[in-house]
Amino acid sequence: MKFELLSKDPGSKARTGRIETKRGTVDTPVFMPVGTAGSVKSMSPDELESLGARIILGNTYHLYLRPGDERIARLGGLHEFMGWRRPILTDSGGFQVFSLARINKVEEEGVLFQSHIDGSRHLITPESAVNIQRNLGSDIMMSFDECTPYPVSFEYARESVMRTIRWAGRSKEAADGSDQALFGIVQGSVFMELRDMCLEKLVEIGFDGYAIGSLSVGEPKEQMLEIMNRLAPLLPDLAPRYAMGVGAPEDIVEGVGAGVDMFDCVMPTRNARNGTLFTSRGTLNIKNNIFADDPGPPDPDCGCYTCRRFSRAYLRHLYMCRELLSYRLNTIHNLYYYLRLMEQIRDAISSGRFEQWRNAFYLESGSGDDKLRMNGGP
């Protein structure tokens, strides 16, 4: 993997760049749709390509449990398995182990947990997490980390971050000889001295890119922004910076302003399945009765397949009937929204007008009075 810095915004820390992998080029800042279990829910790989997705995320935890990383390796790797030709980033499994599984024990060796599917017992270590990702054959691997909950005591956060640093070193060793890139993950919860220390140690170990972990885990939004704003500029200039699990459109915009290059979040896909659509004028809840007779597209300013072909009335009907097509049409729209947002962001940065663009974005998207705007709607 190669990373090239292309431009820097004069009025913020925002930057554009380019990640080169053997499976293609990724322009940053980039949003990565989440393909949990080998599928971005309801999307075919061709649909994702035509939406303009350049890289997607796969979840190591889910794929390890089902269908199993060794099986995927036998079947030619995750790209071949799911029919996706462009780059894939796999997470380390840490986040899901700590959020989905039943933890039995966190020890120096690794984490003992029980599967959320069938209760079976597993041990994941830094070495096995990298080994799983090598079996999956992703383009970017993440080192194994402990994702601390919010809130957490300083004492636990300190103990945990020291272990995460040791695990990062072991992950790096386990990745030795692989042509897959490896990113380190900065932990330390909301304690800036722990975050700073972790960052410093990870840079000493040396990774192809650096992620900020344990964001969007329940901390106040201001704290999340504070962490991104403090850490991103401290990270090496010539490596991609990735804010894991971020986030809502405005969080991404702020992350970009802080100097972050990569984002992933289930929000566009999960919210789609819950009937919430992102639009240029704020969010729209397609369940709302006011759309029952509305012949207009979800977003009059949107060029996605869903907006070009279907009415709010039809989308509401599909949602109310729990039709499978509902999830898909909504997902197409939300991913299009996110991917266009990133395109606009990259354009704004490279033409040196990111601050202007950011102000217009907040003005347009209504920052808070979404519902009012949509109800008054065109």
Added chain:
Amino acid sequence: MKFELLSKDPGSKARTGRIETKRGTVDTPVFMPVGTAGSVKSMSPDELESLGARIILGNTYHLYLRPGDERIARLGGLHEFMGWRRPILTDSGGFQVFSLARINKVEEEGVLFQSHIDGSRHLITPESAVNIQRNLGSDIMMSFDECTPYPVSFEYARESVMRTIRWAGRSKEAADGSDQALFGIVQGSVFMELRDMCLEKLVEIGFDGYAIGSLSVGEPKEQMLEIMNRLAPLLPDLAPRYAMGVGAPEDIVEGVGAGVDMFDCVMPTRNARNGTLFTSRGTLNIKNNIFADDPGPPDPDCGCYTCRRFSRAYLRHLYMCRELLSYRLNTIHNLYYYLRLMEQIRDAISSGRFEQWRNAFYLESGSGDDKLRMNGGP
């Protein structure tokens, strides 16, 4: 609507024809995918078009209850509502009223029932059934009928069929002045004298096409074939003949041999969602553990998107994870199978070798020992 008879098979009653509507041409014999509530489950209209579907079915009962036929009329009709430009046939609501709703009373006027969704009370009459279909704006409407269960007494079947004939007359009057075609439905359960009598009376009333109703409602398969074989040839030569709710691939082949032109069934779409795939060598249950490591396509002889792009192992994985993409990829495959089957049937008839083709079809598809064949693999 215009119907033209194009060719007759020398060795059977099979025939090819062409239905012309203002929304396009439908070559017969034809299979109509079922779009229950304004959506062929999991399919976009563009996908259906590219699969080669020429006409789909909409369910009057479902659309009347949700989102309401008057709403659909205000939104420009069912085609506009669901984004489907080709012909639509709507059923009369009879079948669903009798199979899904809670019947309160069947009387001369119509049927009083309670919605399966919210228990609300409704009366559907022959006039209102036609009116709903006029609101939907389908290309072919069905007259309102009573779909008798199996088994049913001769006395009830007789009473019911007499009422269905009177309802057919009222449906015809209610359709007066519409440019939508109207088909009559032959009822009479498994009693041939009732079926014959009903057919005769409907032909007297005069419809644009004729359907055989109450098939595939639990009667032995031989009886279903007997009814099709007896009735189809008695129906007017120069009108389309439609076997409602038929059926499995071999039932369609037999129906074609009996002289039937149109078929609809939820089997390809519903079975897809249950993990059963139709293939040239019999059915395949994608849940089966033997596919967990199978890199081959579902059907090596199939050219559908699913077979061209994905393995049995991936499809099994998607199914086991209940991924939304599973339902869609399986549905694409099964509809492709059905629509290609009809294409082969039309080709075979028009080149005068339907009997040959039918024999080869039974030999290929394994007629009964499907599982054995699939397990032994290709």
